Amino acid sequence: MERRNLRSEPDPKIKAQFKDTPWAISLFNDPILIPFTNDSRVPKSHTGDSFCAQTLNTPTTISAWQSFHRLPSSSSPSASNQSTETLTVMKLGSALNGHPDICHGGFVSLLLDEVIGSAVEERRPRDKSMMTAFLKVDYKKPVKTPATVLCRAWCERGEGRKMWGRGSVEDGMGGVFAVGEALFLVVEKLGGAKL
Template sequence: MADAQAASSDHEHFSSIPWCSAHLKRPGIIMGTPACRSPKANGEDSLMAETLTQTKTIVAFLEFYEEPPSPTDRVDLIKAFLTLGSGLNGHADVCHGGIVSTILDEITGLLIPINQQRGFMPEIPYFTAYLNTTFLRPVPTCTTILAQAKIIKVEGRKYFAEGWIEDSDRTILARAEVLYVAVKSAL
């Protein structure tokens, strides 16, 4: 998870929103700003860490999940709150579909570093092999959404997940099926 100051600021932001606060107050919740929000020297994550951190894009982003019973158990479900600004509009007050797909790619991808840190997945890069997005309803901007992802299965170098975006009423707005593939080691 990214730097403590950003995590604290994002936590304060979402704690001030009643429906978000209810999720964050549950016992056993681990939360923080996703690592993708921290700029890296090699340019990795620059889309989420730089381009989409403006006051009109993704204003705040906080990931959270329940602590598994054992430190070596896999984290199979992660959630994240995102507050979306008008700079993401495709239509008036509606998030651009490409950004919706980007959010779904990011939320499902967040399960990888968490599980790598816990020793469940190898510390090698994973890349999106496919992302099939279904748009069910418009994703509004100038509001906060809940994005969730869960691992469906892991087969060797393949990691299958699904993600979805909900509004404050728990209405699912968009969903995605995703396949990540780990990079083969050099021969």
């Protein structure tokens, strides 16, 4: 399967921001995981992706963001039907709060939209784009800030223009803050921008 995201070794400055979080550093050191940069985190020559690439790329919003692919196990009999899981570790600041020291719930849904979209994007045609048609979020417990979170996501299936995925926002040690499911529609590229 061709990788859509930008394959890149983690920036040492990004990795250094997680040095005090053992479970996060273990992701950086796991030889099975394939690091990549989410395309939405990369500034463009147009206004697309500006929310994640610029507005949420500050010391008080998301100061560090690193994603990894976990490929399906080749030893599994159903490996050809399994999706790649994406794991994303982020450092969240207090400028994301809704309540004092608690991350805004709408921001948590944005995280799920972004990471599930990144996982589902693996299967879209290269000459097309995707848009979220449906996102359902179940909140399990508040995300206190500042925080380091782990987001997991995978594509469940695709049918024609429709692609379904699931994901979670976690504390990296087994605790779950929120889970989500999403439907994305494959669309023509918008506004002439090369997405």
